Amino acid sequence: MSERRKKIGVFGGSFNPIHIGHTSLANWICEYAGIDEVWFVVSPLNPLKDGHGMLSDIARMDMVRKAIAGYDRFAACDVEMHMPRPSYMVNTLSKLREEHPMHDFILIIGADNWDVFDRWHGYREILASTEILIYRRTGVAIDISTLPENVRLLETPVIEISSSFIRTAIAGGHDVRYFLHPDVWAAIERHGYYKKTSL
DSSP states (O other): OOOOOOEEEEEEEOOTTOOHHHHHHHHHHHHHSSOSEEEEEEOSOOTTSOOTTOOOHHHHHHHHHHHHTTOTTEEEEOGGGGSOSSOOHHHHHHHHHHHOTTSEEEEEEEHHHHHTGGGSTTHHHHHHHOEEEEEOOTTOOOOGGGSOTTEEEOOOOOOOOOHHHHHHHHHTTOOOGGGSOHHHHHHHHHHTTTSGGGO
């Protein structure tokens, strides 16, 4: 029996580290946005970001797997780890379609990324081939009347937590365990991730 065709939300990021803002957003999208699964695509290095303080690919992927365990509509995806760098989402989407032709892939991005979407490599190709779901970010207003037919703004809850906040807090000696899955916090504590000496 062939696998059922699914709508897969592609949620890309450095996840350095993954936190409850990421997972609660993805949970909402699975339950309320008509998406069957969300795949967390861990990026080796976002071309628009400075890589300072980035943990290894293996460490970040391990934390993602810990954070999403137990919810069968989430998956960790390492496709970009095996692609030329820097990784660009247009190529990632193409690779996912090539490897999983039985599924439909939908891109999930924040309103802040939509605001600079025309800076993305191959953005026209993405717009021509991919449905896009935008989640809300504080301070970023989007006029829905200007959105293309295949782009939808979601009424997601806004959870203002960032990975940079987590890293800075840990480096400063703060206990921010409730911003993270318990197993992710345990890994950070065990390995000393994001302590001043590890940055």
